[in-house]
Amino acid sequence: MTTGYLWDEIFGWHDTGTGSLFPADPDVGHQPLNHVAHPDTKRRMHELVCVSGLIDHLTRIAPRPATQEQLRRVHTAEYIERIVRESAQPKGGDAGDGISPFGKGAHRIAALGAGSAIAMTEAVVSGAVDNGYALVNPAGHHALPETGLGFCIYNNVAIAAKHARAELGVERIAIVDWDVHHGNGAQAIFAEDPSVLTVSIHQDRCFPPDSGLIDERGTGPGEHYNINIPMPVGCGDGAYQYAAEAVIGPALHAYAPDLVLVASGFDPNAMDPLARQLVTTRGFVTLTRTVVEAARRSAGGRLVLLQEGGYSPIYVPFCGLATIQELAGVHVLDDPLLPVVGGMGGHDLEPHQKALVDRAAAFVADLR
């Protein structure tokens, strides 16, 4: 098993400012604080991949900037032009929702992330590697054709999927989004496209507000090719394991994609500040096993994971390490936090959690 890995130091230079979710303001008591999406969390994940020795089992894939044409398969010319213009300003700008600030040069960094998603997809589809993990920054899965959102500038996973369809001869693609926030971008971009199955497992109505409801199932020819699993708050490893066994695995088996792309966010983790789930490294290993097996069955193992959210600088590195270990089929380090986060409860499957997953599981029967 050869697993590709991609990281570039400049992903650690994406400037998200201080406190933009809660701007520093003495009058309301907000002190300056790094933005939750500060790149240190992803840099720490990369450094753990290196220090643990896992890097020695991986094949390094070179980053590459996305071309205008590749960005334009998803985003409007006007939006790209605005990002380019604001990225040239000394104080940068904002992706579009007022809470996603970026510094000078952000277009260059975000375009490198989108192009790197393409580079990893090409490496996997060509067979240069069996599967791969691209640790890109900023995240992309909330970005829409005409605006950024939720810290996302360019929709990396959608850009990679469009490229695979347009340039690499890939017919059927499944996008699995296990970031704890709804994968609204891919859902919207591929809503009418049955050649791309989009599955999102996320905390119910966490972000974007009131997005990712279970009855959002695609439109027109794309109807039935979007599955949302809006998990109740407080879901741990047991609930995620059941969702993987009852929905994600069966949906991928029924759809039989030629390529599986994963929007890999670690913010379901039990120590994340931007959600209320309880997932540990065990849960991410289960999710990874599920997509590895699905890709093996129908896609010749072709599987690409792209980094999305995840905001615990303490736990995200271990969740990422566990995921890439499972992808590569090697084990270099146990999760030293598991005795703590695994011992705090919440990991049994609860009836209300099972009931929600069973509602989503019923949709698998409509896939062809």
Ligand SMILES: Cc1nn(C)c(C)c1/N=N/c1ccc(/C=C/C(=O)NO)cc1
């Ligand atoms: C501020 C503010 N004020 N209001 C009303 C709302 C809705 C605000 N944004 N909250 C947010 C914004 C982004 C995220 C997570 C993004 C991510 O990790 N995606 O994967 C979570 C909460």
Ligand SMILES: [Zn+2]
């Ligand atoms: Zn997220």
